[in-house]
Amino acid sequence: MEIGATTGKTNAGNDFVDTGDTGFNALTPEDFLRMLITQLQNQDPTQPTSNEELLSQLSMMQSLTSNRDLSNTLEKLNSAQLDTLATQQLNNAASLIGKKVQGKTESGVPVDGVVDRAFMSDGDVYLDVGDVELPMSSVNGINLAA
Template identity: 30%
Template sequence: MMTSIDTSLLLSNKPNTARTGNSNLGKDEFLKILMTQLQNQDPMNPMEDKEFIAQMAQFSTLEQTTNMASMLEKLINTQTQNDSILKYSEMIGKKVEWKNDDAENESDIVKSIKQSEGGILLELENGEEISNDSVIKVSKPD
């Protein structure tokens, strides 16, 4: 008696399913796996001390790397914010020229710089505030 293989069951006929979610294991998942492994180990053949210590070292390294990446990201964000205001602070005391809403050029001297949610604002001696994006020329005052 000869049996045939149902070709619809072959893996090559299965549609590719998109995976959602994070494919990287974090420290919480690693700890859950380790705890499950310890709870379900064979009591007659427990995990070797060396294996357990190696896994704990991996966990510690993972946690430290995660913390370091988080702190580095915070540092980069802080530096980026501070760099922009420091960069534009060099314009204090300089004459800037910009286009107003009527597409006419105006000029005045920068009194101060401030950071807002929309970006960097230049406060001029006449009390007006303009965006750094509208500046078309910077020069020494007359």
């Protein structure tokens, strides 16, 4: 039984949830079981599918499911690490509030002043120095005595 990549339906007309994945990645365990049952219902009675082939198919589905679960877990871990890194960067920027910093804006304008606040925008950390938003990555000097 083939899965239509563009229609989101099996060739039997059954709907399935479109997760944006294609091929084997789009199959859920329920889809696989439906296909297996359909295969068994439509097999040639004079040449039935062997037990070894059925076990092989079940094993392959288990492997695919395990790989997908592992991939999802790794994505969540990566996202958590990025969140931790962003939090650390924001904490570092917040520690500069009240300190005098030097740097350049994204457009290259020199900035020299006291940090009023630290914030994140689009995943990047910025410092408010007066009325200028200075990217934390562009700070090139800190005067701790300010």
